[in-house]
Amino acid sequence: MRVDVITIFPEYLSPLDLSLVGRARARGILDVHLHDLRQWASDVHRTVDDAPYGGGPGMVMRPEPWWAALTEIGGAGGPDPAMGRRPRIIVPTPVGRPFTQAYAARLADEPWLVFCCGRYEGIDTRVIEEWADDEISIGDYVLAGGEVATLVMLEAVTRLLPGVVGNAESVVDDSFASGLLEAPVYTRPPVWQGHEVPAVLRSGDHGAIGRWRRDTALLRTAHRRPDLLEAVDLTEHDRAICAEHGMGDHGTAGGADPNGRVAQ
Numbered sequence: 001m002r003v004d005v006i007t008i009f010p011e012y013l014s015p016l017d018l019s020l021v022g023r024a025r026a027r028g029i030l031d032v033h034l035h036d037l038r039q040w041a042s043d044v045h046r047t048v049d050d051a052p053y054g055g056g057p058g059m060v061m062r063p064e065p066w067w068a069a070l071t072e073i074g075g076a077g078g079p080d081p082a083m084g085r086r087p088r089i090i091v092p093t094p095v096g097r098p099f100t101q102a103y104a105a106r107l108a109d110e111p112w113l114v115f116c117c118g119r120y121e122g123i124d125t126r127v128i129e130e131w132a133d134d135e136i137s138i139g140d141y142v143l144a145g146g147e148v149a150t151l152v153m154l155e156a157v158t159r160l161l162p163g164v165v166g167n168a169e170s171v172v173d174d175s176f177a178s179g180l181l182e183a184p185v186y187t188r189p190p191v192w193q194g195h196e197v198p199a200v201l202r203s204g205d206h207g208a209i210g211r212w213r214r215d216t217a218l219l220r221t222a223h224r225r226p227d228l229l230e231a232v233d234l235t236e237h238d239r240a241i242c243a244e245h246g247m248g249d250h251g252t253a254g255g256a257d258p259n260g261r262v263a264q
C-alpha cells in the first residue's frame, strides 16, 4: 500500500519509523511519502494560512497550497503513473464520521491513501468539497492538528495489511472484529498477587476455552459498550448468557462483573 501524508510538520510523523509500522515499511508492505505543505506555498514566507471570512478567532489553511499539493501528488494519476489511478483522500477532522475498525478494514483494501493534516481552524472547506473522499474523526475531542489522527488511522490500517501481524488470527479475534470487545487475556504465573487465572484457560479443552471466550466477550461488551450489541446477531445461547447474568439482549447492565467473568 502506498500512503502520502501532507502536513506542515512532517517530523510529527516520525513514529512511522518505529515498531509494527516501521517494520511494515522496511519490508516494503507500506510505502510512506511525507510532504511538507509549505513547499507548495507561493510567497517568500511560505504562508499556508489566513484570517477566516466572517471574522472570529484563529486562522484557516488557504486553499492554494492544498490545491497545488493534491494536484501534484494525487491528481490525474499522480506523479507515479504506475499507480494508474487517483488515491483515496482522507481529511482527519473533528466534524467527520467516527473512525471505526470496519472503516480501517475498508482502507486496508485500498492501494493508495492520501492523508491531509489540517492545523489552526482547519482547511478551507472548498478544498475538502473538491478533493476529500472521507472526512474522519478519531473521537469527540479537538486535537491541535491532523498528524496524530493520521498516525492513529495508519497504525490501525497497517495491522490489517496481509503479512504485517505475525499471527493473522490475532487480528480476527481483536475487539470490534466480530462486533464484540475481546475477552480478558492472561499469561503466567497462574496465580499472581492472589488473583487466579480462570481454570478453563488452563484446562487444555479448546472447545470450552472458545465458549468461555465468546461468553466473557459478550458479557464484557454488554457491560462496557452496550451500544455495540445493537449491531451483533445474538444466538439463543448468547441471549441465555445475558439473561443468566441479569442483562437484557442489548446490555442493560445488571449486576455483572465489569471484567465480564462467567461462572465456570
Ligand SMILES: C[S@@+](CC[C@H](N)C(=O)[O-])C[C@H]1O[C@@H](n2cnc3c(N)ncnc32)[C@H](O)[C@@H]1O
Residues within 6 Å of the ligand: 091, 092, 093, 094, 095, 116, 117, 118, 119, 120, 121, 122, 123, 136, 137, 138, 139, 140, 141, 142, 143, 144, 145, 146, 147, 149
Ligand atoms: C484545532 S483543530 C480544528 C478544530 C475545528 N476548529 C473544529 O472545532 O472543528 C485543527 C486540526 O486538527 C485535526 N483534528 C482535531 N481534532 C480531531 C479529531 N478529533 N479527529 C481528527 N482530526 C482532528 C484536524 O485536522 C483539524 O483540522
